[in-house]
Amino acid sequence: MTSSRLAPSGKSKGPKSSGSKPIGRRFSFRRLLQPEFYLPVVVTGVFLGAWEWLGTITDPILFAPPSRIAEAAVVLIRDGVPAFGSKRLVTLQSLTWTTLNGLLVGFAISIITGLLIGVLLGRHKTLARVAEPYVDAIYATPRVVLTPLIVLWFGLGYNARLFLVWLGATIPIIINTAIGIRNARPDLEEVGHSVGMSERQLLRHVIMPGAVPYVLAGLRVAAGRAMIGIVIGEMFLNLVGLGGFIRFEGARLRTANAFVAVMVLGIMGSVLISSLGLLESKFASWKKEERSRET
Amino acid sequence: MKRGSLLSGKIWPLHVLFAAGVVVIWQLLVLHAGNEVLFPNLDSVGAALWDLTSSGKLHSAMLESLRLLFTGFTFAFVGAFFLGVIMGSSKAIGMALLPLMSFIYCVPLIALLPLLLMWFGFGFTGRMVVVAYSSFFPVLLNVYAGVRETPSDLVEVAQSIGLTGRLAQFRHVVLPSSVPFVMAGFRLGIGRAVVGMAIAEVFLRLGGIGALIVENGARFRTAYVIAAIVPLPLLGIALTKAAARFEQRVQYWRYTAVSE
Missing domain, CATH: 1.20.5 (Single alpha-helices involved in coiled-coils or other helix-helix interfaces)
Structure with missing residues (x-):
């Protein structure tokens, strides 16, 4: 096993048959009978059952059992409820759309700027060492405490939300891109030099492709932080979207409604992160060393 | 280069x-x-920092925050460690709980805040739960991975020299070999605990550093806001760096990546 990092393919261990390409697992009936499939289902069932039972014995204001959450979800999707203090009905779809909009636009800006800065820091080692403390400091600052400043600089609206998403998501992309660029294989770089590649060609054809797995790992971390950014923005600035809805309904003790929004956020995060994870494992065969373990 | x-x-x-x-x-x-409110001059930030330290406000706020941080993190670490060991030792329990845990890990803490507030109140318990929640999952998932990935040859050797009890094996083989994972979880967890602390102090009841920031923000004293924010990243970096230092210390005897 220790020699696996030297193996050219660097394929991860696992039940895959050797040599075959890692294709997506196909559905088969026999998989349903395997414990790794049915155990989570059973546990989820038990969990929901216990939750339902707890809901019947505790104060309905404090605790919403799954059945009431499901009812609330149906109402929210079909008719919508009046929220944010106005009479207008708001549906779950429109809330989700508001959140997704800020999330994806902010994330896209993060990817562009993060890659640019990451490449710059990856290529210039001295610059990276000098800039590192600042990057670390921004990374380590909890974004909630920055909200007073963000309100002053960007107001309470869309731009402020975008900034919160950007601030959270860009830094992991920068860090991982820089690591990926720096870990470019020196032998390949030499080959590139010897065939007379210019710096730009080298970057485009040798170094960037090698950094892809690192960048993808960074994107996965960034996606989680982008989610947090958009929720902070919606909860602590203008109350909008799913985040605002959670806070508004939570404060009015309509727990079931708040829970529906929490679920949607959870699913949104899971889908975003696991789709990036899938993309990552597609590229995993390139990778020669373990990526950063940050989760 | x-x-x-x-x-x-x-x-x-x-x-x-x-x-x-x-x-x-x-x-x-x-x-x-x-405009001093939008971008305060750096010397007024310095003056604010001096005022906060010399009046002892920063000091007492910091102490209050640290107390919250360490209580919450201790609970999270101990709980996550035991659950992680159980999940890692029993294949069935691990497989059963992992999807659930991963899903909860994906829900941003901040989205659950209003619910946590309702259940645990905004006193010290509620704030502690927020800190503990934010650092629980990195520790849990790392401990789980560490116990799971114990090299089977080590266990076999231990068995062949007569170490057959589950507990003895755990004490002498599994635990030492999972130290790097546990430490990685510790490092990630303490970083997130600082974030949880800030969230708890800003969102639940104002207290500690969070209160200092929000109260000054509400009065548009931006220089004081910045001066009060500065200690937070320093605290986060210091704790993470200390954990990383300790991590290297503990695993000096490791040669190559055994975990692979």
Whole structure:
């Protein structure tokens, strides 16, 4: 096993048959009978059952059992409820759309700027060492405490939300891109030099492709932080979207409604992160060393 | 790369240069805005920092925050460690709980805040739960991975020399071999605990550093806001760096990546 990092393919261990390409697992009936499939289902069932039972014995204001959450979800999707203090009905779809909009636009800006800065820091080692403390400091600052400043600089609206998403998501992309660029294989770089590649060609054809797995790992971390950014923005600035809805309904003790929004956020995060994870494992065969373990 | 190593001996002039650049950009923003509320002059930030430290406000706020941080993190670490060991030792329990845990890990803490507030109140318990929740999952998932990935040859050797009890094996083989994972979880967890602390102090009941920031923000005393924010990243970095240092210390005996 220790020699696996030297193996050219660097394929991860696992039940895959050797040599075959890692294709997506196909559905088969026999998989349903395997414990790794049915155990989570059973546990989820038990969990929901216990939750339902707890809901019947505790104060309905404090605790919403799954059945009431499901009812609330149906109402929210079909008719919508009046929220944010106005009479207008708001549906779950429109809330989700508001959140997704800020999330994806902010994330896209993060990817562009993060890659640019990451490449710059990856290529210039001295610059990276000098800039590192600042990057670390921004990374380590909890974004909630920055909200007073963000309100002053960007107001309470869309731009402020975008900034919160950007601030959270860009830094992991920068860090991982820089690591990926720096870990470019020196032998390949030499080959590139010897065939007379210019710096730009080298970057485009040798170094960037090698950094892809690192960048993808960074994107996965960034996606989680982008989610947090958009929720902070919606909860602590203008109350909008799913985040605002959670806070508004939570404060009015309509727990079931708040829970529906929490679920949607959870699913949104899971889908975003696991789709990036899938993309990552597609590229995993390139990778020669373990990526950063940050989760 | 060569140039980097040439300069690495005396990098501090570049640090000074870079810091000066940051200061100049900030002061240009100050000039451009011409408004102490938007971009306070750096010397008023310095004065605010001095005022906060000399009056003891920063000191007492910091103590309050740290108490919250360490109580919450201790609970999270102990709980996550035991659950992680159980999940890692029993294949069935691990498989059963992992999807659930991963899903909960994906829900941002901040989205659950109103619910946590309802259930645990905004007193010390509620705030502690927020801190513990935020650092629980990185520890849990790392401990789980560490116990799971115990090299089977080590266990076999232990068995062959007569170490057959589950508990003895755990004590002498599994636990030492999972130390790097546990430490990685510790490092990630303590970083997230700082974030949880800030969230708890801003969102639940104002207290500690969070209160200092929000109260000054509400009065538009931006210099004081910035002065109160500065200790937080320093705290986060210091704790993470200390954990990383300890991590290297504990695993000096490891040669190559056993975990692979």
